[in-house]
Amino acid sequence: MSKTKTKSKTSPKGNGQTLVDQATIDFIKAIRERVATVVVGQEVVVERLLIALFTGGHVLLQGVPGIAKTLLASTLSKAIDLQFSRVQFTIDLLPSDILGSEILDQRTNEFEVNKGPIFTNLLLADEINRAAPKVQGALLEAMQERKVTIAKNTFTLPAPFLVIATQNPVEQAGTFELPEAQLDRFMLMHRLSYPNASEEKEILRRNAKLGVKKSAKGAIAMTEFDTIDDKPVGSSDQLVKAMEAVHSVHVSDAFINHVVEIVGRTRSHPSIELGCSPRAGIALIKSSRARALIHGRDYVIPDDLFALAEDALLHRIRLKYEALADGLDGATVLQGLLNESDQRVAGV
DSSP states (O other): OOOOSSOOOSSTTSSSSOOOOOHHHHHHHHHHHHHHHOOOOOOHHHHHHHHHHHHTEEEEEEEOSSSHHHHHHHHHHHTTTTOOOEOOOTTTOOOHHHHHEEEEETTTTTTEEEEEEEEEEEEEEEEEEOHHHHHHHHHHHHHSSSSEEETTTEOOOOSSSSEEEEOOOSOOOTTTOOHHHHHOSSSEEEEEOOOOOHHHHHHHHHHHHHEEEEETEEEEEGGGGGOOOOSSSHHHHHHHHHHHTTTTBBBBBBHHHHHHHHHHHHOTTEEEEEEEHHHHHHHHHHHHHHHHHHOEEEEEEOHHHHHHHHHHHHHEEEEOOHHHHHHHHHHHHHHHHHHHHHHTTTTT
């Protein structure tokens, strides 16, 4: 995405200095350094995951198998001492396999609630598009309202609660396209690419150094998951402070106006059949504030908007059939739309 440079990066709050607490900056740095000891590269993906965590959003990661999506989620959860659950989505998965169900206790002849893996802080929904629509729909209430209904009982999910879902963009056999309502629940959708040559060399070097782990009378070959340090680098209190700090990040009226303009133009663009909902603008502003915090600022700048526009908007638009027939794709159309807004945003 195009980026607009600003003339000044001083705080608009008065004294020309950022007001981000140093302890929060150190906390964020420690998380990123911990993840980097296990996962090579993927700094942008880590940033997106932190944005979602600090804002209470959800992330959909799209990428081919084997580029560390699961490893990233697991490492992040242990770096902040969060409860972590992983669900492998398959065609025969049922909503109760995720949410839980009522079980009859034969001793008391009463039903008891058996809570499912969704009762966690960080839920990895692996290959979410392999599950049937009824299973995907079961996540809607949890992702939006942070609660789950099992039979006649409603339960509040732990805080924080974050869904990291993955999907394979290539393989189509046995998959179901996520409906618009489901996609709209994800604050960001990030598309992962292959590592570059130097990163892949480092991945191979690290893997070659892994040994074996003795188990009972035998041994098994170690994987990258065995290198994850179980000792967290930060506490839940520090996470709360970071979340509070996001809400202190300054957003100018001009920035809000440009977000409204960009979102509105997706609804009137001649090539777009379905434009972005107001939730897209909310996601763009929330994620921009979190990105500013991660970069040590207490105010948003146009770079935040352009860096996050594709992740926040692209999965929320649908092109017209005529545009698809002409060979256009969503990324190209959105890029053109943002390029037209580039000069206007420069004044934020």
